[in-house]
Amino acid sequence: MAAFNLNTPFFNHRKVLSSIKIGTAPVVALPMLPQTLPDSTAFTINNTLSTRKPVDKKDIVNNTGGKFGKFGGKYVPETLITSLARLEAEFNLVLHDSEFQEELTTALRDYVGRETPLYFAQRLTNHYKNSEGEGPEIYLKREDLNHGGAHKINNAIAQAMIAKRMGRKSIVAATGAGQHGVATAAACAKLSLDCTIFMGATDMEKQASNVLLMKHLGAEVEAVDGTFKDASSEAIRAWVGNLETRYYLAGTAVGPHPCPSMVREFQSIIGKETRKQGMEKWGGRPDILVACIGSGSNALGLFHEFIKDEDVRLIGVEAAGFGLDSGKHAATLTRGDVGVYHGAMSYLLQDEEGQILGPHSIGVGLEYPGVGPEVSFLKETGRAEFHTATDEEAVAAYLRLCHLEGIFPALEASHALAFLEKLCPTLPNGTKVVVNISGHGDKDAAIVFQYQLDRLSD
Known part of the structure; x- marks a missing residue:
């Protein structure tokens, strides 16, 4: 048996072996991981065979707790669970809040151009x-x-509105090609929110015009060694450092629940x-x-x-x-x-x-x-x-x-x-x-x- 501990900051990575090949031997299936673990827990992979159950396709639409089959979840430190729970609660509220939906519809029509x-x-x-x-x-x-100039504004304006409802004053985000960065900077300018965009140094060179647009929109652009994955890690670190006043505005459907479902x-x-x-x-x-x-x-x-x-x-x-x-x-x-x-x-x-x-x-x-x-x-x-x-x-x-x-x-x-x-x-x-x-x-x-x-x- 092999064991490893999952209690590391969630911008780190752990591989989940859904199939381990040993020569020509059968594959080894992995039991389902819990969404969170106490500090003393290590997860063990048992070398036993199991049969994968078929997944009901309705779960693609009607997911529970951010889980899509075995995918998704909240693999994060306990310190983040409360913040994510608050965000999920606010997200669920705005989905059924007629005032918010009317405001969003107006913004999508008159500001975004839908x-x-x-x-x-x-x-x-x-x-x-x-x-x-x-x-x-x-x-x-x-x-x-x-x-x-991109689909990113659909999500950016909606999440910026949620951040303002929650009393957050500062937005942090990560961008690759710069489209999400521009969309987030524009939404923050419209709603009078401070904005910091993290972007890989190599990406900044390739997309210099987008960097300039973000700065014109009032955003602070922080260079990070590497590419989008590294910028994402830095944005998350900046958010974790000040959970009470900052809002992490996810631009793509990754990260812990509810971020993928919101996007x-x-x-x-x-x-x-x-x-x-x-x-x-x-x-x-x-x-x-x-x-x-x-x-x-x-x-x-x-x-x-x-x-x-x-x-x-x-x-x-x-x-x-x-x-x-x-x-x-x-x-x-x-x-x-x-x-x-x-x-x-x-x-x-x-x-x-x-x-x-x-x-x-x-x-x-x-x-x-x-x-x-x-x-x-x-x-x-x-x-x-x-x-x-x-x-x-x-x-x-x-x-x-x-x-x-x-x-x-x-x-x-x-x-x-x-x-x-x-x-x-x-x-x-x-x-x-x-x-x-x-x-x-x-x-x-x-x-x-x-x-x-x-x-x-x-």
């Missing part, structure tokens, strides 16, 4: 027609047209609008939904409304970077294992010793070594399917949409667009495909240009 269009991409559709003039119809959910709830407006717009445009639901997968916020925002509609196919596209066998990718669901990181159980990129592997993607917002618990559960149950696209494929898709539709997609969303190359030839004529354009990619133009220069010099 609803965003469901755009029929005629030239992209024509591009994928076969020799007989048949093929799917491609629609783009234009989240790039939101204030700030998904406030992003689910994307799917709700898509259902309504589909009825208006062709009188029915989409056949296929496609979204990139980094940690899960934009994918869940599109998918969640349709999870119970099992005739709607859900496709997530991860970053394959230089290739799945290169060691430089961010394909967590494709190549990851189950573990605990940043306070929740999910799929993670980790080595045999349980050490986190550094992710890579040309789409900076996809460079995170984990994925949210709800997305992990969608994989576990088979309700959604997950594929990958390389840096090269994402750049080609970025340029394709620029040339054919005059739209700059974010490099993250370009991964979803790239998968259309493989998907469309397999689809019947007239299939309705919706791709979530999660952000505006004009600020990614320099990254694409540098990528092209690097390829020419190779």
